[in-house]
Amino acid sequence: MNDKHRVIDIYTDKYVHLTCLQDNKPVVFGVVYIPPEYTRYSSDEAVNEIEQEYLRFSNISNYICLLGDFNARTGCDDDFVIINEDEHGDNNLSDFIENPINALEALSIPTKRESMDKGKNRYGNMLLNFCKGNGVFILNGRLGRDQNIGRFTCRNASVVDYCISTPELLKTFKDFEVLDSSKLLSDVHNPLSITFFCDKNLAIAHAENVDYFSKKNTFTKIKRWNSEKIKDFQNNIDVEKIAELEYKLTNTDLTVVNKNMINSLIDDLCNIFVKSGQTTFGTYTVKQNKKRGILEIRINPGLMRNVNLHVKITGN
Numbered sequence: 001m002n003d004k005h006r007v008i009d010i011y012t013d014k015y016v017h018l019t020c021l022q023d024n025k026p027v028v029f030g031v032v033y034i035p036p037e038y039t040r041y042s043s044d045e046a047v048n049e050i051e052q053e054y055l056r057f058s059n060i061s062n063y064i065c066l067l068g069d070f071n072a073r074t075g076c077d078d079d080f081v082i083i084n085e086d087e088h089g090d091n092n093l094s095d096f097i098e099n100p101i102n103a104l105e106a107l108s109i110p111t112k113r114e115s116m117d118k119g120k121n122r123y124g125n126m127l128l129n130f131c132k133g134n135g136v137f138i139l140n141g142r143l144g145r146d147q148n149i150g151r152f153t154c155r156n157a158s159v160v161d162y163c164i165s166t167p168e169l170l171k172t173f174k175d176f177e178v179l180d181s182s183k184l185l186s187d188v189h190n191p192l193s194i195t196f197f198c199d200k201n202l203a204i205a206h207a208e209n210v211d212y213f214s215k216k217n218t219f220t221k222i223k224r225w226n227s228e229k230i231k232d233f234q235n236n237i238d239v240e241k242i243a244e245l246e247y248k249l250t251n252t253d254l255t256v257v258n259k260n261m262i263n264s265l266i267d268d269l270c271n272i273f274v275k276s277g278q279t280t281f282g283t284y285t286v287k288q289n290k291k292r293g294i295l296e297i298r299i300n301p302g303l304m305r306n307v308n309l310h311v312k313i314t315g316n
Contacts, residue, residue, distance in 0.1 A: 027169065028057045032068035037123055047072075047126040054134060063172075064136075066164040067192060072123035073158055076115050076150070079131035079138050100135035103167030104142075113141035115150030117159040131164065139163040144175035144195070151178040153190045163192055172196045222274070223281040236276040245269060 032050060035041035043049075050066070057064055083099050104111050131138060140162055141150025153161035163176055175195035185191050245268050252261065 026061050027063040027065070027172070028061055030054070030057070030064065030066045030068075032066055032070055034069065034071045034123065036071045037121060047123065047130050051130055051134065054130075054136075058134075058166075062166055063169045064166045065169055065194075066136075067162065067194070069161050069189065070123065070127055071160050072127040072162070073117055073119050073121045073160060074115070074124040074128050074138065075118050075120045076113065076141075077120065077124075077128055079113070079128050080111070080135075081132050100137070100167045103170055104137065107170055109170065110142055110147065113138060113150060114148045115141045115159050116152050117150070117157075119158065127162075136164050136166050137170070139165055139173070139176045139194075140178070142176075143173060145177040151190070153178055153192070155188050156181075161189055161192055163194055220283045220285055222277045222283055225277075226281060229280050233276055233280045236279045238272055238275060241268070241272045241275075245272070 030050070030053065034046045034050075035043070054064065054066070080101055082101075101111055130136075140146060140153075140159060141148065150159060153159050161178075165173065173194065173196050175193070177193045179191045179193050181188075181190045245265065248265060248268070252265075
């Protein structure tokens with residue numbers, strides 16, 4: 001097993017840490033939502049706040065991806081600064097500054113991106129300046145099945161949802177696609193789908209809450225749902241646990257509620273259903289192996305409702 005491929009954490013809140021791909025540095029996925037311009041929730045500091053978070057995480061890793069609804073229209077304008085070394089004579093800037101465009105050219109990714117949305121807005125200009133200032137790239141219209149297209153992401157009229165990557169992370173992407181809209185995910189937005197490489201065994205171990213590095217190389221799964229056993233499932237729900245959860249909810253001080261408290265209550269609820277499922281449908285043991293394959297992870301809660309995250313597995 002290659003130590004460079006190691007899942008360290010998965011959670012869905014503001015950021016999603018998925019896997020160490022190289023040099024033992026985490027890949028950080030920042031999930032973004034910026035309210036539309038000129039609304040009561042809009043803020044001129046929105047992009048600046050994202051930049052501050054980006055800079056904070058860049059101290060940890062240079063494998064960073066931002067994705068979500070930026071409500072920014074960027075047209076086909078450049079998201080990079082052109083460094084013309086010939087204009088500086090003997091003062092070759094490449095001796096001092098690494099040109100991010102080199103990362104695109106090395107991977108045969110077009111420097112110019114396409115977009116079906118030719119319009120721009122103020123947030124779009126801010127986002128382009130953010131990309132230029134930090135040397136990151138918009139993948140829309142540039143990579144995968146969206147290359148040379150730049151498909152609309154909202155109401156079939158504009159591009160406001162983006163996937164943005166650091167140069168170092170580009171080589172791990174297998175595909176980027178704007179999917180067809182789905183009422184199950186959003187009323188007006190198209191989901192974004194990204195596919196990247198990670199290690200199969202460790203990804204499965206983490207997804208199933210199994211310590212891959214322990215000597216145990218098996219884990220337990222619940223058998224498939226059987227609609228004929230709905231009544232049994234209901235009867236196997238632990239009513240005492242439900243009463244305990246209801247008591248917690250009733251006696252929670254709403255003025256001091258925080259993310260950890262909410263997560264704890266949700267975990268309690270999920271555990272009740274999991275226990276009932278194990279009792280009702282039974283379980284079976286799965287043995288891990290090192291065969292190559294594909295693991296697909298879809299993350300849709302909260303701000304990630306418009307993002308489908310696919311993991312292309314490469315194993316040893």
